Amino acid sequence: MRDGTATKIMTTMLKSITRLSAAGVLVLAGLSVAAAQQDAPAAPESPEAKPEETALPHFPLEEPEEMEWSFAGPFGKFDQQQLQRGFQVYREVCSACHSMKLVPFRALGWEGGPHFSEEEVEALAAEYQIQDGPDDTGEMFERPGRPSDYFPAPFPNDEAARYANGGAVPPDMSVLAKARGVERGFPQFLIDIFTTYQEGGPDYIHALLTGYEDEAPEGVTVLPGQYYNPHYMYAAALAMPPPLFEDLVEYAQNQDDDPNNDVPQTVDQYSRDVAAFLMWAAEPHMEARKSMGFTVIAFLLVFCGLVYYVKRKVWANVEH
Amino acid sequence: MQGTSEYQPRTGIERWIDSRMPLPRLMYDSFIAYPIPRNLNYSYAFGAILSLVLVVQILTGVVLAMHYAANSAIAFNSVEQIMRDVNYGWLLRYMHANGSSMFFIAVYIHMFRGLYYGSYKAPREIQWILGVILFLLMMATAFMGYVLPWGQMSFWGATVITNLFSAIPLVGEGITHWLWGGFAVGNPTLNRFFSLHYLLPFMIVGVVILHVWAFHVTGQTNPTGVEPKSRSDVVPFTPHATMKDAVAMVAFALFFAWFLFYLPNYLGHPDNYTLANPLVTPPHIVPEWYFLPFYAILRAIPSKLGGVIAMFASIIVLFFLPWLDRSKVQSAAYRPLYRIFFWIFVVNVICLGYFGAKPPEGWYVLATQLLTAYYFVHFLIIFPLLGYIEKPRPRPTSITEAVLSKHKSGGGGTPAEAAASPERRG
Structure with missing residues (x-):
């Protein structure tokens, strides 16, 4: 039937x-x-x-490579030495054109960051000249930086920046590592939920910095003042010339007598270090977030189990 | 379900209050003695989850508003100030931003549950309409909230959406300028969006009270779609529903925490970390994920006014659902055909969302148009038609019967019984 x-x-x-x-x-x-x-x-x-x-054509022409980052995943932590090296790259190379207006010097001393000592932060800040004022006579004046000051911008305004850089404004780097990321596509974007992939920014920055090619392939026209880079998100070429070369930055870490902690001074290494530093600059409380996350999730798991057994007990005599 | 109250004031002070303003009686009758069907599954817990998320959004939002500056010159920086310098500001802000996504995840499940179990049918039409109004209020609130950080997507999203009003013949442009408070999205727009973003959640609270009130009059639906008939069909709200909702809320909090702590920017767009710039259009403007199906419908129609009409129609059509559905049977558990079309519809909406995120080019355009057409076919043709051609399965005479027969047959029952089992989708 x-x-x-x-x-x-x-x-x-x-x-x-x-x-x-x-x-x-x-x-x-x-x-x-x-x-x-x-x-x-x-x-x-x-x-x-x-x-x-x-x-x-869809940009970037080539997908960024996924790197191993110490700060990836639920238990990720920044590598303090890497952040210090990355900061050195920013200070000696990037900061010539890129501002980082939202980051104060004092942040460099925070735990879960480059974690420079108080004296180091003060010394670092004092190396910069900060405009202050007006003084008693109504004049603006320059004074050495203090930890509470913010990184001064290399150009007074966007117009000056554009004029000095072939028509393109170098973006501010404060949140750059969160402002970039190549679309992951299906089904990768679903897998990312389980692997907690949030490193699209640093992966992209590393790919871009290491991705310059001298010769553009046939069919791709590169205008004068532009540099071909298949990893660039918005076009086939960009106005920023390749900024890094081997041995460009003498890492402070390599200056001591101990050769065991030396790191290679290559474009790849510089790119990784500065990408990690920019991730920290964009997300200075990431370590606190992830460690709180573990506590909260562990608590909720136990709590969920307890509540579930109370619920079972309540419903034990009711068929449902 | 209302009628006689079971509240017995025990102490003198309770009697004193009860005879003046019976708020304790109302609470007792609504959340303690209130009878709920004994066979509710976990899909019925999303109302409670939504209330929880609403409270979280309001609390975090009120504190964020203490630190946020609604001025286009400093809004972006003030958000970053919250992220960096306010104690636990990053937590508040990520909780609020991800909370809106959680809100929509919960509301979509809540709505699909309503569609599956026929929760919109008589005598719950007003209940359903209030729900659609809540959905509209939520969309408006979320949209305006996304504008506040004043990033590139905030600005360009606001530009695209407010520009929709310019499609209205004759008065369109005037309305758009009036909405903007100028000739483009700018500081006046940001100011009014902030004001409304603070106002609308309290309107949501008001409508939620009506929404809850309405179901305390009609009673809840249940997976069998058979109204409770006797005492044995129901259990008191406390502790039964309270505990079941608590389990669901804690489980949902876990899901929320995963995104909040480990994927806080997964559901957002990277472009919103770039300061709004009216001179630079992002290569690809997309709204937040929860608007994507409607955005896809908007773009599917090859005319601006047509697209706007289709998009609004896709939500307006929900208001008429109680009368579009001609079937006498409430629950999809006993509607073999509707159940299939329900799942096709779910897939349809997900696909619309997927194509909403894609650039409108190549075969995506046609695919979006077909999916859009099906969206309306589902409501305007399939819904009324099914009432006439579908042969529903035999329904149990009461909730108790359905529950007991399921337990008697154990794990492997007959197909009809297995299909009737309300827990199957729990």
Whole structure:
């Protein structure tokens, strides 16, 4: 009897699916005729998306490589020495063009960061000249930096920055590591939930800094003042010349007598270190966040179990 | 479900209050003695989860507002100040930002549950309509909240969405300028969005009270779709529903914590960490993930006004659901055809969301158009039609019968019984 019902249901189902799909097709046909009659481009809000155009190339031309980061994952921690090296790269190379306006010198002494000592931070800050004022006579003046000051910008305004850099404003680096990231695509973006992948920014920065190529492939035109880099997110070439070269920065870490803690002074190493530093600059409380996360999740797991057993007890005599 | 109150004031002070303003009686009747069907599964816990998330959003939001500056010159920096210098500011801000995503995850499950078990049907139409109003308020609140950090996506998202109003013939441009408080999205827009972003959550609270009130009059639905008939069909809210909701809330908090602590920027867009710049359009403007299905519908129609109408229609159609559904049977558990179409619809909406995030080019355009068409076909054609052609399965005469027959047959029951089992989807 049940088999009979099942067959009946199946037949009805098939019939109605056929009917409904017919109805659907009719509606769709109507819609597409209506669509064809419209000559307006799809998506009124994005002018570049005309359906009749051939698809634009997707940037970056090459996906960034996933690096091993000490700060990745639920138990990730910054490598203090790496942050200090990265800071050195920022200070000696990047800061010539890139500002980092939101980071104060005092942050360099925070735990879970480069963690310089108080004296080191004071000495570092004092190396910068900060504009202050007005003084009693109404004049602005320059004075050595204090830990409470912020990194001064290399250019007074965007216009000056653009003028000095071939028409492109070097972006501020305070949150740059969170402001960049290459789309992960399906199904990788779902896997990322389980692997807690949040390192798209540093991966991209490392890929970009190591990704310059002298010769652009055929079919790619590189304008004068532009540099071909298949890892650049927005185009095939960018206005920033390759900023790093081997032995460009003499790491302070390599200056001591102990050769065991020496690190190679290569473009790859500089890129990793500065990418890690920028991740910290963008997310200075990341270590505190992750360690609190572990406590909270551990607590909630135990709590969830307890609440569940209370619930079982409450419902024990009620079939449901 | 209302009617006689079981509240017995025990002490003198309770009697004194009860005879003047019976708030304790209301609370007792609503959250302690209130009878709930004994066969509710965990999909019914999302109402409680939503209340929890709403409270979290309001609390974190109020504290964030103490540190945030709604001025386009300093809004971006003030958010970064919260992240860096306010004690646990990063926690508040990430909780609030991810909380909105959690809000939408919970509300989508809550709505799909309502669709599956026919929670919108008589006598719960007002209940459902209040829910759709809540959904609209949530969308408005979330949209304006996303503008506040004044990043690139904030600015350009606001530009795209407010520009939709310019599609209205004759008055469109005027309305858009009025919304902006100028000739483009700017500081006046940010100011009013902040004001409204602070106001709307309290309107949500108000409508939530109505929403909860309404179901305390009609009673909750349940997976069988058969109304409770006797005492044995129901259990008191406390401790039964209280504890079950507590389990669900803690489990949801775990899910929330995973994103909050380990993936705080996963659900956001990197471009929003770049200060808003009216002169630089991002290569690809996308809204927050929870708007993507509607954004896909907006872009599917090859005319601006048509797209706007389709997008609003896709939500307005929900208001008419109680009358579009012609079936006498409430729960999908006894509707073999509807159950299939329900899951097709779920997949349809997820696919719309996926294409909403893709650039509108190549075959994506056609795919989005087909999915959009199906969205409306589902509500306007399949829904009414199913009422006439579908042969529902036999329903149990009471909740108690359904529960007991399930337990008698044990794990491997007959197909019909297995399908009727409300816990299957728990």
